Amino acid sequence: xxxxxxxxxxxxxxxxxxxxxxxxxxxxxxxxxxxxxxxxxxxxxxxxxxxxxxxxxxxxxxxxxxxxxxxxxxxxxxxxxxxxxxxxxxxxxxxxxxxxxxxxxxxxxxxxxxxxxxxxxxxxxxxxxxxxxxxxxxxxxxxxxxxxxxxxxxxxxxxxxxxx
Amino acid sequence: xxxxxxxxxxxxxxxxxxxxxxxxxxxxxxxxxxxxxxxxxxxxxxxxxxxxxxxxxxxxxxxxxxxxxxxxxxxxxxxxxxxxxxxxxxxxxxxxxxxxxxxxxxxxxxxxxxxxxxxxxxxxxxxxxxxxxxxxxxxxxxxxxxxxxxxxxxxxxxxxxxxxxxxxxxxxxxxxxxxxxxxxxxxxxxxxxxxxxxxxxxxxxxxxxxxxxxxxxxxxxxxxxxxxxxxxxxxxxxxxxxxxxxxxxxxxxxxxxxxxxxxxxxxxxxxxxxxxxxxxxxxxxxxxxxxxxxxxxxxxxxxxxxxxxxxxxxxxxxxxxxxxxxxxxxxxxxxxxxxxxxxxxxxxxxxxxxxxxxxxxxxxxxxxxxxxxxxxxxxxxxxxxxxxxxxxxxxxxxxxxxxxxxxxxxxxxxxxxxxxxxxxxxxxxxxxxxxxxxxxxxxxxxxxxxxxxxxxxxxxxxxxxxxxxxxxxxxxxxxxxxxxxxxxxxxxxxxxxxxxxxxxxxxxxxxxxxxxxxxxxxxxxxxxxxxxxxxxxxxxxxxxxxxxxxxxxxxxxxxxxxxxxxxxxxxxxxxxxxxxxxxxxxxxxxxxxxxxxxxxxxxxxxxxxxxxxxxxxxxxxxxxxxxxxxxxxxxxxxxxxxxxxxxxxxxxxxxxxxxxxxxxxxxxxxxxxxxxxxxxxxxxxxxxxxxxxxxxxxxxxxxxxxxxxxxxxxxxxxxxxxxxxxxxxxxxxxxxxxxxxxxxxx
Numbered sequence: 063x064x065x066x067x068x069x070x071x072x073x074x075x076x077x078x079x080x081x082x083x084x085x086x087x088x089x090x091x092x093x094x095x096x097x098x099x100x101x102x103x104x105x106x107x108x109x110x111x112x113x114x115x116x117x118x119x120x121x122x123x124x125x126x127x128x129x130x131x132x133x134x135x136x137x138x139x140x141x142x143x144x145x146x147x148x149x150x151x152x153x154x155x156x157x158x159x160x161x162x163x164x165x166x167x168x169x170x171x172x173x174x175x176x177x178x179x180x181x182x183x184x185x186x187x188x189x190x191x192x193x194x195x196x197x198x199x200x201x202x203x204x205x206x207x208x209x210x211x212x213x214x215x216x217x218x219x220x221x222x223x224x225x226x
Numbered sequence: 227x228x229x230x231x232x233x234x235x236x237x238x239x240x241x242x243x244x245x246x247x248x249x250x251x252x253x254x255x256x257x258x259x260x261x262x263x264x265x266x267x268x269x270x271x272x273x274x275x276x277x278x279x280x281x282x283x284x285x286x287x288x289x290x291x292x293x294x295x296x297x298x299x300x301x302x303x304x305x306x307x308x309x310x311x312x313x314x315x316x317x318x319x320x321x322x323x324x325x326x327x328x329x330x331x332x333x334x335x336x337x338x339x340x341x342x343x344x345x346x347x348x349x350x351x352x353x354x355x356x357x358x359x360x361x362x363x364x365x366x367x368x369x370x371x372x373x374x375x376x377x378x379x380x381x382x383x384x385x386x387x388x389x390x391x392x393x394x395x396x397x398x399x400x401x402x403x404x405x406x407x408x409x410x411x412x413x414x415x416x417x418x419x420x421x422x423x424x425x426x427x428x429x430x431x432x433x434x435x436x437x438x439x440x441x442x443x444x445x446x447x448x449x450x451x452x453x454x455x456x457x458x459x460x461x462x463x464x465x466x467x468x469x470x471x472x473x474x475x476x477x478x479x480x481x482x483x484x485x486x487x488x489x490x491x492x493x494x495x496x497x498x499x500x501x502x503x504x505x506x507x508x509x510x511x512x513x514x515x516x517x518x519x520x521x522x523x524x525x526x527x528x529x530x531x532x533x534x535x536x537x538x539x540x541x542x543x544x545x546x547x548x549x550x551x552x553x554x555x556x557x558x559x560x561x562x563x564x565x566x567x568x569x570x571x572x573x574x575x576x577x578x579x580x581x582x583x584x585x586x587x588x589x590x591x592x593x594x595x596x597x598x599x600x601x602x603x604x605x606x607x608x609x610x611x612x613x614x615x616x617x618x619x620x621x622x623x624x625x626x627x628x629x630x631x632x633x634x635x636x637x638x639x640x641x642x643x644x645x646x647x648x649x650x651x652x653x654x655x656x657x658x659x660x661x662x663x664x665x666x667x668x669x670x671x672x673x674x675x676x677x678x679x680x681x682x683x684x685x686x687x688x689x690x691x692x693x694x695x696x697x698x699x700x701x702x703x704x705x706x707x708x709x710x711x712x713x714x715x716x717x718x719x720x721x722x723x724x725x726x727x728x729x730x731x732x733x734x735x736x737x738x739x740x741x742x743x744x745x746x747x748x749x750x751x752x753x754x755x756x757x758x759x760x761x762x763x764x765x766x767x768x769x770x771x772x773x774x775x776x777x778x779x780x781x782x783x784x785x786x787x788x789x790x791x792x793x794x795x796x797x798x799x800x801x802x803x804x805x806x807x808x809x810x811x812x813x814x815x816x817x818x819x820x821x822x823x824x825x826x827x828x829x830x831x832x833x834x835x836x837x838x839x840x841x842x843x844x845x846x847x848x849x850x851x852x853x854x855x856x857x858x859x860x861x862x863x864x865x866x867x868x869x870x871x872x873x874x875x876x877x878x879x880x881x882x883x884x885x886x887x888x889x890x891x892x893x894x895x896x897x898x899x900x901x902x903x904x905x906x907x908x909x910x911x912x913x914x915x916x917x918x919x920x921x922x923x924x925x926x927x928x929x930x931x932x933x934x935x936x937x938x939x940x941x942x943x944x945x946x947x948x949x950x951x952x953x954x955x956x957x958x959x960x961x962x963x964x965x966x967x968x969x970x971x972x
Contacts, residue, residue: 102254103247105458107408108493112896115408143247153245161241164862167870168708169244170409170458176245198904202896204406204459205708207873208904210866 074135076101077145087133091125092116094132095142103143103173107202114201117174118142124181124200143173146180156180156218165214167205175201179215188219231720231727232924235862239712239731240456252412252428252455257486260414261290262333263478264340264489266326267499268318271568271889272352272366275316278326281342289339290329290482297477299444303469303536304437309367310534310571312442312473318347319366320533320570321890322499324470329478329487352568354889356507356530359565366533367566373531374539374564376546378618378818381557383513386522390513394594398510398586398955400939402530402884402891403503403877405575406901409458410496411467415475418484422449423476429468430460431745432703436737438469439476454735460707461874462574465747466536467500497894501573502884504529504541504564508549508586513557518598520609522557523618525549527583531564532571538564541572543677544748545579547822548936550618551587552629552671554611558618569889574747576874577935580672588668588940589955592947602944603633603642606669621821626917627828628854629669636667636830636852639913645834649948659840663847666944667832668937673823674749674929678813681754681805681824687741688758690719691800692766694793696786698723698730700762701800702743704755705735709931710863711751717859718756718924719763726782730763741802749929752859753825756923758803765801808921825919825928829853831872831937834908835945839968842961844880846908846942854915856928864930865912871934872910877901879939883958 072083076099085094095101095118104127107115111126118127119141147154156179159165166172175198182189182197189197194215195208203211243249266278278293280286294301294315301315302308314325325345330336352366353359359371367373387393413427423439432452439450452472457464471489478487491499506529513522527549531538546562595605610629616622637643642665649663656662675681689701700719706712716730723730733740743755770776773796775788792799813820834848851868858864881900885893893899918926939957947953952967 096254101247102250105251105409106253107410108896110493110895110897113408147246153242157245160245161237162235164235164238164866166238166241166244167710167866168407168409168457168459169240169249170251170407172244173247195905202408202901202903204408204461204874204901205870206866207869207871207902207910208907209869209910210862211904 070133072132072136074137075139077141083132085132088131090128091130091132091135092127095127101142101144105170105173107170112202114174114178115171117177117201119177119181122184124178143176146176154180155221156183156214159214159217163214163217164210165206171201171203175203175211179218182215183219189215231717232857232859233861235860236713236717236727238710239716240706249456251409251458252414252426253490255414255426255455257414260486260488261329261331261478261482262336263327263329263475263487264336265324265474266328266340266343266345268314268321268323268325268345268347270318270347270349271321273318273347273349275314275318275325276346276348279344281344284339284342288330290478292327292477292481296481297442298480299442302441303473304441305466305469305536306539307535310536312470312477320568321888322570324474327474327478329482352889354567354569354886356505356528356565356567359530359567360528366568371566372563373535373566374542376543376562376818378546378558378560380618380620383522383524383557383559386513386557390521391516392514392597394512394514394597396510396590396593396955398508398589400506400582400585400957402505402572403575403882404497404884404899405461405463407459407461407463410491410493411464411471411500412490413468413472413475414486414488415472415479416484416486417476417480421484424451424453425472425476426453426455427468427472428457428464429454430464430705430707430747432705432735432737433742434466434745435469435472438473442473451736451738454705457705457707461576462578462747463501465574465745467573493896494894497899498891499570501571503575504531504538504572504579504582506545506582508583510586510590512590512594514594514598516598518600518605518608520553520555523550523555525560527560527562529564529579529582530567530572532567532569534571536571537573541574541579545583547619547673547677548580549583549587551584552611552669552828553609554615555609560618569886576871577932578748580932581875581878581935581939584670584936585939585957588670589943592944593953602667607633617822619822620819625825625919629828632828632830632852632854632915633669635913636832636850639852639911640665640832640834640848640850642832646948653949661836661838662949663836664945664947664949665832665834666941666948667830668940668944669830670936671826671828672749672933672936673826674753675824676748676750677822678820679815682807684744684805686744686755686758686805687802688743688755688762689741689800689802690762690766691798692789694790696729696789698725698763698766700730700732700759701740702732702755702759703735703737703740704743704751705746707746709867710860711746713863714752714756714859715759718759721924722760722763723767725785749931749933752927753922753929754805756927757921758805760923761803762801765803766799769799769801824921825856827853827855827928827930827933829933829937831941833938833941833945835942835949837946837949842965844946844964846876849908850911850913851934852913853933854917855930856919856922857916857924857926858914859924859927864914867930868912868934869910872938873902873907875935875938876907876942879942879957880959881906883960
């Protein structure tokens with residue numbers, strides 16, 4: 063589809079680090095993250111914006127990175143699963159809660175689901191059951207039936223200091 | 227000695243790597259010089275290949291091209307029969323059948339090339355439905371389109387019809403269902419004549435892939451190595467298909483002189499080309515006395531196997547054995563057949579035939595209850611199997627079983643009786659276009675482990691090794707696919723040895739390093755393989771004690787010191803354990819009679835629904851799953867298995883509709899094949915009863931993986947019948963079918 067010869071510079075911040083990417087302007091943000099930056103925690107599940115496995119935060123907003131042409135993130139701040147807790151540091155409360163509550167099974171939806179939960183709690187610090195269900199509705203999980211994921215979100219917001 | 231770890235919600239072994247995105251799935255791996263592979267597939271369902279032509283505008287000399295002629299060994303996917311080719315050479319038997327393989331370093335160019343290959347096929351008449359296959363509108367497989375048939379015959383069913391007060395007939399059917407693991411099928415292969423073949427991939431059964439590659443390349447076992455990467459869900463969908471895609475990548479690498487080749491299916495290819503749950507048709511004829519005793523059951527069960535035999539014989543077996551359910555009936559005849567159609571082969575999916583036959587049975591039981599004038603619950607209570615009684619295959623239930631107790635518990639948790647009465651009253655007052663409610667249930671069991679002589683045939687082996695620091699590693703081919711293998715095996719071994727959970731880990735399933743502990747299927751990992759983990763771990767202790775290095779009572783420090791001394795003196799400390807059937811197990815493969823499974827899990831599931839008679843939408847408002855599963859090894863993982871299985875069952879019942887056109891799935895995307903989201907599901911409330919199984923590990927665990935797939939569909943349709951007064955007999959029950967059903971009766 064794309065002509066691999068045509069490339070442009072896109073400047074953005076990824077997990078706090080400034081990057082200038084030499085990329086095809088219509089390359090999917092998902093592929094740039096995974097292949098150019100080696101950030102393989104972002105997963106491809108469907109490639110059509112249905113499953114949310116490729117969720118990342120762009121300027122604090124949860125997006126499906128499979129639907130974002132990289133040109134669109136010029137100047138933006140991107141956070142992937144690798145940036146949710148700093149390397150070697152303590153886990154984010156959402157990540158810790160996912161482990162404790164059984165929110166991750168096979169793990170392939172987990173990075174996207176964790177980012178969706180982080181985003182939800184940033185917008186609604188004390189979500190109701192309906193808020194949690196709606197907040198995660200763009201992220202499909204085939205293993206858990208979502209119950210343990212809901213438990214994890216509740217556990218995470220019971221803890222102090224939840225921030226995106 | 228430490229307190230028990232089994233039964234405690236210890237953290238999942240690979241939990242941290244999964245929540246941080248550090249876990250490496252096959253698509254996260256890259257190798258130097260790696261090529262990408264693609265598959266050219268048949269555009270038609272059945273036909274004779276006339277020619278393959280390579281279109282213009284593609285630098286074909288840069289491509290690795292593989293056809294059937296390039297196969298070094300046998301062109302057949304070795305599983306049960308050898309009827310399925312890796313690459314079709316003369317005939318195609320289903321749409322999307324692989325014909326030719328391409329590899330190139332540039333993914334975009336590869337896709338352009340794939341589209342530029344033109345396969346010219348002379349179409350032949352095809353068969354797309356189970357009914358046409360049975361009617362033999364065309365003979366497309368063997369002499370009669372039949373992959374396999376079974377006959378279970380208990381008592382004398384022919385004599386009961388005359389004595390019966392009532393005979394109730396029913397016909398039920400189920401559609402295909404896509405496994406829809408969020409990680410699609412994918413592999414990387416390195417293969418050449420000097421180094422042999424290595425495949426890394428997303429899979430459930432490394433030794434199945436190993437066996438298939440031996441045949442494909444005509445190589446001895448030690449020249450083939452299969453390694454499981456972190457696997458993003460399987461549910462059966464990665465039981466058999468990795469042998470196909472793994473073989474394809476290996477053929478490309480072999481032709482490319484050993485350059486690594488990666489094949490990752492996109493979602494559309496994964497859905498259109500790989501396996502799904504077998505569609506089924508079941509006919510019931512039930513003889514019952516006026517006081518509601520089951521006198522006889524005649525069951526005809528047919529599954530659509532698709533174009534090749536693959537696992538259909540075994541799926542049919544499990545469906546057949548579960549077809550008469552947890553009831554005590556003196557006369558039962560089950561005739562079953564798996565038939566061929568020209569669609570991609572149907573395969574393993576959680577439950578493996580049992581959800582299909584149990585759906586039919588539990589709809590039929592409600593129908594029979596109504597016919598004899600009993601409530602669904604009272605009718606079942608009069609017929610539940612009890613300890614000492616026999617199943618349809620004549621298996622004597624030796625352990626205590628209390629189906630009536632499970633029913634009571636499920637009713638108490640859901641307030642079933644009061645709701646049943648209240649909904650009946652309220653529904654009568656609901657006007658046209660209003661919302662009606664219903665509550666229904668299903669009672670069922672699911673056997674753990676391979677059927678009949680299957681485990682004895684597998685003779686699974688598990689190893690355990692300890693290093694000089696006292697760390698223990700479990701050597702097994704059983705894969706972690708989300709269900710918790712890594713965690714529960716470590717719990718079982720920790721408890722067996724009285725060691726800290728953190729001291730035990732699982733080796734990566736790699737056929738070069740672990741013995742064949744059998745496939746990760748059939749609810750067998752915990753009960754069968756877990757028992758071997760326990761005994762292999764105990765073997766380490768016995769070895770240390772036999773060498774005089776460890777006392778009967780020991781601390782972790784004593785253990786570490788004993789391991790250090792043993793390894794210093796003798797080298798590696800390893801222990802292996804092989805499966806032996808429990809005493810007294812008998813199974814007759816000819817008569818299909820005897821002890822079908824080592825143990826059953828028993829369950830009653832209750833669903834509460836509301837049906838909008840204006841929009842024809844159905845919502846499940848509440849779901850309670852009560853089951854007896856032996857010892858629960860890990861309460862959170864076990865509940866997670868049940869909740870996830872129930873969610874898939876709700877999808878199977880109300881959302882997931884495979885739309886076929888000329889033998890091809892046309893809604894092969896997540897946009898138009900709809901699985902339940904977080905807003906669609908009810909609270910799923912899980913309750914366990916624990917009746918320890920004598921031959922299970924960790925104080926008596928049984929299998930639970932597939933059980934939760936079985937009861938949802940009939941429980942929900944039974945509830946919809948209460949809500950609407952209409953008896954639906956097919957799943958998925960889509961709004962269109964609901965509308966038709968309701969308008970026919972009003």
